[in-house]
Amino acid sequence: MNIRYGKVRNLEVVQKLMAELPQGVKITAIKAFNEYLIGDERHGLKYEPRQVTHDANNPYLWQSEKQRRAFFATDGFGQGIPTQRTHETVNGWTMQVKDSNWTQVKLVNESKGAYWVQGDGQQRGHAADGWRKIGDIIATNTKGALQAAFKAVTDYLNAKVKK
DSSP: OOOOOOOOTTHHHHHHHHHTSOHHHHHHHHHHHHHHHHOOSSSSTTOOOOOOOOBTTBOOOOSOHHHHHHHHHTTTTTTTTTTOOOOHHHHTEEEEESSTTOOOEEEEEOSTTHHHHTSTTOOHHHHHTTOOOHHHHHHHHHHHHHHHHHHHHHHHHHHHHHO
16 A cells, blocks of 8 residues: 655755755755654654554544444454554654655555554544654654755755865
8 A cells, every 4th residue: 555645834944955956955855844744753653653452441432433433353454452553653763765866756655554543544543543644744744854955955965165
């Protein structure tokens, strides 16, 4: 499954800013910006909320009774019960660059669970357990991504001056 982020506030402003930069600076900025959005264990798309234990006092929020029955009938949709985190979704985020001019960059996740955990098909139970949707993650990380791009450009220019 190929997950892309959709409508993000001020994305057009960022794209316009990046397009106006000289080639080497542009690539440095775009790479740093998107790497920040992908993030790590502390922020961004790779951030994984703490695992929630579900029991009689804290039941999982199923989409429907039909879904709950299907989960148990298929041994956790084939993943066993209790389901163990594989970290496939958070580790599945990659940056795909269209060409050497960086005219198009996509953040994609082809893991099986991305659509259901962070994407438009996010399940109620995942949302209740602290998983955020892609658009929300990007919106709250845009300022940090711009700062990362600015730092990368500064480092790039400083390295050029030292040569």
